[in-house]
Amino acid sequence: MSATSTQETAVRIRDLDFAYNGTPILENVTLDIMARDSLCIVGPNGGGKTTLLKLILGLLKPNRGEIEVLGLPPEKSRLRIGYVPQYARYDPQFPVTVLDVVLMGRLDRIFCGAYAKADHEAALAALAEMGLADLAGRLFAEISGGQRQRVLIARALAAEGELLILDEPTANIDAASEEQFFKLLTTLNERLTVMLVTHDVGFASKFFKSIVCVNRQVVLHPTSELTGELIRNMYGGDIRMIRHDHRCSPEGHCTHGIS
Amino acid sequence: MEFLEALADPAIPFLRYALAAGILASLSFGIIGTYVVARRITYIAGAIAHCVLGGIGAGLYCQHKLGITWFGPLSGAIAAALLAAIIIGLVSLHANQREDTAIGALWAIGMAVGLLFIAKTPGYIEPMSYLFGNILLISKFDLWMVLVLDALVVGTATLFYHKFLAVCFDEEYARLRGVRTDLYYLLLLCLTALTVVLLVRVVGIVMVIALLTLPAAVASNFAKGLWQMMVLATLFCIGFIGSGLAISYNFDLPSGPTIIVIAGLVYLVAACVRQFRKNSRLRSAV
Numbered sequence: 001m002s003a004t005s006t007q008e009t010a011v012r013i014r015d016l017d018f019a020y021n022g023t024p025i026l027e028n029v030t031l032d033i034m035a036r037d038s039l040c041i042v043g044p045n046g047g048g049k050t051t052l053l054k055l056i057l058g059l060l061k062p063n064r065g066e067i068e069v070l071g072l073p074p075e076k077s078r079l080r081i082g083y084v085p086q087y088a089r090y091d092p093q094f095p096v097t098v099l100d101v102v103l104m105g106r107l108d109r110i111f112c113g114a115y116a117k118a119d120h121e122a123a124l125a126a127l128a129e130m131g132l133a134d135l136a137g138r139l140f141a142e143i144s145g146g147q148r149q150r151v152l153i154a155r156a157l158a159a160e161g162e163l164l165i166l167d168e169p170t171a172n173i174d175a176a177s178e179e180q181f182f183k184l185l186t187t188l189n190e191r192l193t194v195m196l197v198t199h200d201v202g203f204a205s206k207f208f209k210s211i212v213c214v215n216r217q218v219v220l221h222p223t224s225e226l227t228g229e230l231i232r233n234m235y236g237g238d239i240r241m242i243r244h245d246h247r248c249s250p251e252g253h254c255t256h257g258i259s
Numbered sequence: 260m261e262f263l264e265a266l267a268d269p270a271i272p273f274l275r276y277a278l279a280a281g282i283l284a285s286l287s288f289g290i291i292g293t294y295v296v297a298r299r300i301t302y303i304a305g306a307i308a309h310c311v312l313g314g315i316g317a318g319l320y321c322q323h324k325l326g327i328t329w330f331g332p333l334s335g336a337i338a339a340a341l342l343a344a345i346i347i348g349l350v351s352l353h354a355n356q357r358e359d360t361a362i363g364a365l366w367a368i369g370m371a372v373g374l375l376f377i378a379k380t381p382g383y384i385e386p387m388s389y390l391f392g393n394i395l396l397i398s399k400f401d402l403w404m405v406l407v408l409d410a411l412v413v414g415t416a417t418l419f420y421h422k423f424l425a426v427c428f429d430e431e432y433a434r435l436r437g438v439r440t441d442l443y444y445l446l447l448l449c450l451t452a453l454t455v456v457l458l459v460r461v462v463g464i465v466m467v468i469a470l471l472t473l474p475a476a477v478a479s480n481f482a483k484g485l486w487q488m489m490v491l492a493t494l495f496c497i498g499f500i501g502s503g504l505a506i507s508y509n510f511d512l513p514s515g516p517t518i519i520v521i522a523g524l525v526y527l528v529a530a531c532v533r534q535f536r537k538n539s540r541l542r543s544a545v
Contacts, residue, residue, distance in 0.1 A: 059435075093479070094428055095293075095482050100421075104421075104433070106436075107422070107425050107437070108437040113418060155432075
């Protein structure tokens, strides 16, 4: 990588191995993610994308190797991360308002009792930033899938972290809102490091500075290097070329390191 | 109304106690029932309830056979309920699979232990009133008991409302916000256990789950958000217990089953109305 040492590292992973019930999921991962970078994490299903996120969040422990987030062990830097999980895993009937969901981003700031005024203001500001100010009092269960996705991002923003991690946020939005969504992430990227998992890059790559391919191994490419020639080399020629398209093949091009 | 006259009659205080206990306990039922329904842990609440019989049996045995006067059925019930809550909580937190099998086993073992203790306790003890409840046996002491447990449950549940809400809605995210979710989950189960002990007196072990969950389930049809659901569930619960007592008094019926049948009917009607409204909305949308 051509990163200069003057730049701040958001995530630093060294020689990491992770296995689940004896099955290796990630092997020998070394990765540096710079602050204010924007990455899209791609790879086949079961390739280890979500596992990589959970390791960074400290929800899983590596079997070997080191991981540092914002200069600290993951469990200690957790509160400085805004995390947007896949929304499909929520109970669709849970009785909770949109504002209450967003306020959960400030949960670490109260021990008991009610949220402070500042927490309410931050939550409402985050909702406004996502264009959802008028939905604050609605039930989370009543709004559309795309709106729910943006509510979860507002919750992550309300936490006021430095690193925004999104797990497959575009799975349920149509192409037009997807483009709008990526533009929004580009704006957020001016103040945050953004990591986004997707299994279909599509035209996503033009909104991101780097692409991380995860398939047992992890390789980071700057998107500027992502010319048609390079993609052909990476995939071994036999791919369907679409402008700005980029897919990790099951054969795993990621083993061919690019530096 | 016969029932209202009976309430005012100084010669029959038990009816007043019964109603007062029902109304007071409704607070806990509404709040904890809402968490149980929202988090979908009805099955766990059911297992805890059935383990209560084990504690009641042990309490009776200690009191009558061993002469340990301070450890009676109520202390036994509370101890068994809390123990069951912690065991089930740890199983569901740490066992990856077959959680339901473990819960089902505990459910039956709790009852079996209770029946064995009762069988070996000298004198005739009627397990029916524990299994099906008898709100009319409630004494002034029970009323104080309900009040204390109420204060504990309502106080904890409201103080940590936002933590419980987050743990129920999205446990993983709550953990990422620095909340010790395992502890709060266990605490919630312990509060459920205490509430179940309150309920056993009113409707008995077998029907506890119905009175814990039906008011909350009916409330969920109308509520916007969790705390509204709690308030509505409490009101529904008061309504079910009050009307159930009145009807059972007027028609000389057992109080527990009457209360449950009323709650069940209201739940069915509410579910039908909800489905009907949904269908007509779909039709008008086409």
